[in-house]
Amino acid sequence: MxxxxxxxxxxxxxxxxxxxxxxxxxxxxxxxxxxxxxxxxxxxxxxxxxxxPNILASRLASKKIISLAVLIPSVSEETDFWEAPLNGITRAEDEIKKYGVQAVNFFFDLNNKESFTKQANLILQGHFQGVLLSPSFVDEAQKFAESCKRLKIPFTFIDSDIPDQDNLCYIGPHLSQSGYVGAKLLTYRLKENHQVLVVNISKETDNYSYIQIEEGFRSYFKDHHIPGEIIRINIKDTDSLSVTRDLTRVLHEHENIEAIFVTNSRVFAVAAFLEKAKRTDISLIGYDFLKENIEYLNNETIDFLICHKPEEQGYRGLMSLYETLVLGKRIEKVHFMPIDIITKENQAFYKN
Amino acid sequence: MxxxxxxxxxxxxxxxxxxxxxxxxxxxxxxxxxxxxxxxxxxxxxxxxxxxPNILASRLASKKIISLAVLIPSVSEETDFWEAPLNGITRAEDEIKKYGVQAVNFFFDLNNKESFTKQANLILQGHFQGVLLSPSFVDEAQKFAESCKRLKIPFTFIDSDIPDQDNLCYIGPHLSQSGYVGAKLLTYRLKENHQVLVVNISKETDNYSYIQIEEGFRSYFKDHHIPGEIIRINIKDTDSLSVTRDLTRVLHEHENIEAIFVTNSRVFAVAAFLEKAKRTDISLIGYDFLKENIEYLNNETIDFLICHKPEEQGYRGLMSLYETLVLGKRIEKVHFMPIDIITKENQAFYKN
DNA sequence: TATATTTACGGGTACGTACCCGAAACTGTT
DNA sequence: AACAGTTTCGGGTACGTACCCGTAAATATA
Structure with a gap:
């Protein structure tokens, strides 16, 4: 024996x-x-x-380079949120390059679905063994997923999910529950007879992520039978003048608004407005650990930030492909990121 | 060129x-x-x-086994907190065993400093190339650190720090700031004319960690000029009867206590008491993502848990030794863990 | 039956390092 | 000068796999 x-x-x-x-x-x-x-x-x-198998010997002996494609939005002037996942991808690549794995980045414009399709086609024409992507455009991402499946290329979603796509896995937040948490945090700041404003700031209408976040937000108030009105506005022009105009109007029309919930990282635009308007009576909650948002958190214009570790999503996303392609490990289908609550007091030690 | x-x-x-x-x-x-x-x-x-150097070839060729010693408290009946770092250590070991690295665990009794010294001496008599330890007993840990330094064995602290010990690094929370965060969370729950109770439940008096947490807690109230009294009791007998007795007495003596802050993971003992006494009017905050604590979080006896990712501490701790001994990487001296805020709503996705 | 083609399999090298054993050169002693 | 001991250095193998090229056996065809 x-x-x-x-x-x-x-x-x-x-x-x-x-x-x-x-x-x-x-x-x-x-x-x-x-x-x-x-x-x-x-x-x-x-x-x-x-x-x-002995991975050391195997990869030492092999001359084959394993190429992974990364398809995520480019860092833009509107928000540098996507710098964080890119940092995580870079960190993962540094760790696994010794096994003969390389990552190649393909960036698309978050306001231009054609740019997504173009980059996706470039990937299909290359020779990649795996793909990490943010399915920001649902229809286009589904088409691309179909092609990957046909070519037997495993692919991982980060940041948001599209159900039933046979992706290797999804690494990102539970969006509805994230909205739920936002509502809970807001209740710490509310008094009686309150009105609450939900703000979407995005050029793209009916974005899958924001809808789910707002659904979760509303369902918390419903579940807990909290009286009060929830007003929602969409701001499609993301420049600060438009944000100022729309917010001025809605705050004028609804004088009892005492809290604002922003469904994405552009909460800094609302913070800038509230700071300028000297509205310290209004609580503000939004998303993402960006430099501008941290500044407003520290000067107490923003009360809470909710964060889903985008850098860790990028890192884990690339590692999921490495683990399945090189190590042959079984990958869990869904990996929900924590819903992190960031305040002025704990932000110094937060890791994205 | x-x-x-x-x-x-x-x-x-x-x-x-x-x-x-x-x-x-x-x-x-x-x-x-x-x-x-x-x-x-x-x-x-x-x-x-x-x-x-090509790590794959290097470790493939080498017959040398790199042994790392782990010196942490054993999981006890009082709390199973130390199961989390142990899980992290095990996960790290699984990842690095292919490089010829092994970890050997030495457990000590958190209520018995002699057990720490005994295990430390066993490590010094073995042939270990690195040590990961929780310096729970300051004097004993300092002596052990001296010996490691003399033998040129790198060592990493987790969970709490002792300054100026020439350790490879410290991976754990900023304890004072953690208390500060606890205080901030408590202010969401307070009304006017409040009294706040700080509770230590530990057999060991003047534990370094708890003192720092309480210092941070008190300094928040001082910094923000928040009126009200902060009362503190130490409960040295950790059985539930003693906890019940001491809490009954102090709540009787101070009828305006509307919030309790527990400086360690035994917050579940206070939660059990409050649940039994039907004191839903008292807010409760404490530490650590343990099963009992999560149950009380979910039934709303505990309002917030503050967590420092103990599993991640174990994982990163062992990896720091691997990275310095095998990869030759420079290791940052201090790696503060995030101060995570856990509520009923976001606990489902938290990763320790 | 002879020849051509295909299939199944093996020998041997490469990958980049760790390290053991042995040889040559150097140094010290008698 | 001869010999013993020490130091410096090199040859070659091992680690466990990937994989290329070559060969023998099997099969198909004329």
């Missing part, structure tokens, strides 16, 4: 099967040129010995 | 220095048996080529 601590590699399998290590290698990697009879014999021994 | 993408290994260094790869290997690893003249020549070429 074998000692549990003894390592059995390709050589021992070859010895027991009475074949060469080359034949065993062909079976391990599902290459042709092995008879069915021999294949079965080798596979039985692999199972019996519980063969675990 | 060399192409930046070309990899130069030991063979190229040997070729340029007109020596064998064995000689280069001796210089790389600071072994004896190389003349000063040859050593300088090789080191100059190493610098010129910016030689980066």
């Amino acid at each position: 074998e000692n549990d601590n003894t390592y059995f590699g390709v050589k021992e399998i070859a010895r027991r099967a009475n074949v060469s290590i080359a034949t065993v290698d062909r079976v391990i990697h599902n290459r042709t040129g092995v008879s069915e009879k021999t294949k079965k014999k080798i596979n039985d021994i692999i199972k019996e010995l519980d063969y675990q | 060399e192409n930046d993408n070309t990899y130069f290994g030991v063979k190229e260094i040997a070729r340029r220095a007109n020596v064998s790869i064995a000689t280069v290997d001796r210089v790389i690893h600071n072994r004896t048996g190389v003349s000063e003249k040859t050593k300088k020549k090789i080191n100059d070429i190493i610098k010129e080529l910016d030689y980066q």
Whole structure:
């Protein structure tokens, strides 16, 4: 009986099967040129010995470069949110490059779905073994997912999910519950007879993520039978003049608004307005650990930030492809990110 | 001029220095048996080529096992907090075992400093290349640190720090700021004319961690000129009968207490008391993502938990030793963990 | 039956390092 | 000068796999 601590590699399998290590290698990697009879014999021994490949030797010996494509929005003037996932991707790539893995970035414009399609087609024309993507445009991302499936290329979603796409996994927040948390935080700041304003600031209408966040937000108030009105405005022109105009109007029309919930990272635009208007009586909650948002958190214009570790999403996203392609590990289908609550007092030690 | 993408290994260094790869290997690893003249020549070429060792080949070739000792408290009946760092350590070990690294655990009794000293001495008598430890007993940990320094064994602190010990690094929370955050959270729950109770539940008096947490807690109230009294009790007998007795007495003596802050993970003991006494009028905040604490969070007896990712501390702690001993990476001296705020609504996705 | 083609398999090298054993050169002693 | 001991250095193998090229056996065709 074998000692549990003894390592059995390709050589021992070859010895027991009475074949060469080359034949065993062909079976391990599902290459042709092995008879069915021999294949079965080798596979039985692999199972019996519980063969675990030595990743060091395997990657040292292999000349094959494993290329992974990254398809995410570019960092834009409107928000530098996407710098964080990119940092995480870079950190993952640094860790796994020694195994012969490389990542190639393809950026698209978050306000231009054609740019997504263009970059997606470039990826399909390249030779990539895996893809990490943010499915910001639902229809376009679904088409791309279909192509990846057809080509048997595993792909991981980050930041938001599209159900039933046979993706390797999704790494991102539970958006509805995130809105729920936002509502809970807001209740700490509310008094009686309050009105609450929900603000979307985005060029794209009916964005999947923001809808889910607002749904969660509203359902908290409904679940807890909290009286009061929830007003929602969409601000499609994201420049500060438009934000100022729209907010001035809505605050004029509704004088009892005492809290504002912004469904994405552009909460800094609302903070800038409130600071300028000297409205310290209005509480403000929004998303994402960006420099501008942290500044407003620290000067108490923003009360809470809710964060979903975008850098960690990028890192874990790339690692999921590495773990499945190189290590052969089973990957969990959904990896919800924590819903982190950031205040002025704990922001100094937060890691995105 | 060399192409930046070309990899130069030991063979190229040997070729340029007109020596064998064995000689280069001796210089790389600071072994004896190389003349000063040859050593300088090789080191100059190493610098010129910016030689980066191939970790895959290096660890594949080496028969040497790198042993790391882990010195942390055992999981006890009082709290299973230390299961989390142990899980993190196990996860790290699974990742790095392929590089010939193994971890060996030494557990001590958190209520018995002699058990710490005994285990520390066992480590010093073994042959370990690195140590990960929780310096729960300050004097004993300092003595052990001295011995490690003398033997040139790098060591990492987790969970709490002792300054100026020449440890490789500290991975844990900023305890004072953690108390500060606790105070901030409590202010969301307070009304006028409040009294606040700070509770320590621990057999060990003047524990370094709890003192710092309370200092931070009190300084928030001081900084913000918040009126009201802060009362503090120490409960040294940690059984539920003692907790009940002491809390009953102090709540009887101070009828205006409307919030309780517990400085460690035994907040569940206070929650059990408040639930039994049906005191839903008292807010409760404490520490650590333990099963009992989560249950009380979910039934709203506990309002907030503050968590410092103990599993991540264990993981990062072991990885810091691996990164310095195997990869030769520079390690940052202090790695403060985030101060995570956990509510009923966001606990489902929290990762310790 | 002879020849051509295909299939199944093995030998051997490469990958980049760690390190053991042995040889040559150097140094010290008699 | 001869010999013993020490120092410096090199040759070659091992680690565990990936995979290329070559060969023998099997199969198909004329």
